[in-house]
Amino acid sequence: MGRYRKFLVAAFMIVLAGCATTERVADVPSRPGITERVLVLAPENPKAVVVLFAGGHGGLQIGPNGGFSWGEGNFLVRSRQLFASQGLMVVVVDAPSDRQQSPYLGGFRQTPEHVADIKALIAWLKQRANVPVWLVGTSRGTQSVAFVATMLPAAEGGPDGIVLTSTILTDPGSRPVPAMPLANITAPVLVAHHKLDGCGFCNYRDLPKLMDKLTAVPRKELLTFEGGMNRGDPCDAMAYHGFNGIEQEVVAKVAEWITRK
Secondary structure (H helix, E strand, O other): OHHHHHHHHHHHHHHHHOOOOOEEEEEEEOOOOOEEEEEEEOOOOOOEEEEEEOOOOOOOOEOOOOOEOOOOOOHHHHOHHHHHHOOEEEEEEEEEHHHOOOOOOOOOOOOHHHHHHHHHHHHHHHHHOOOOEEEEEEOOHHHHHHHHHHHOOHHHOOOOEEEEEOOOOOOOOOOOHHHOOHHHOOOOEEEEEEOOOOOOOOOHHHOHHHHOOOOOOOOEEEEEEOOOOOOOOOOOOOOHHHOOOOHHHHHHHHHHHHHOO
């Protein structure tokens, strides 16, 4: 029943978007002998590129036909057509080819190899679309996005901006985002969070220790959301943590912020 519900949610999102954007799969060379598989949605004349990082272990296992073995219900993955309907080129990123077994991106998100993979992906995208490239992460995906931004300025092949949704703010098992050298980030940063996020790693009250450390960014903002539906595990995608029921509102505001002049 859970799989069927996720399918219905994904189908509903596509209908809402009213978007017939074609999805295609690409394997992007990154490190020697390694590729980064992505699912690309490319509308005509995109305003920007958004590279979407799912949470959890991040092993989407994208198939050659664009299907997912895991993560279809993730907030960003299920909202990909909504991002495309905002005139954005959308890139859903999988774990690299040498991380296609458990633990996938577990223990890998804050490594030089992960940075090298994403740097190669950004370069590949810049060759195909002369628009800004933004990294967008949700939950554990924020650990990937924030770490890459701390290690890789835009002038050195890094992202033009980042978006952190449902950010990992505390975590005894790995370094949470506020514990990273956030003063290294020099690109715009948007933070989006549900006020009632019930995940113990993402308490809304802990956001100041993230926002206060973004001292070198040219532009930053915290977008707070309310409403929607709260179902299942508070750290899962169908809870407030995953912006269940308010996806269209969240995506529209994120897209507007990214493309704001």
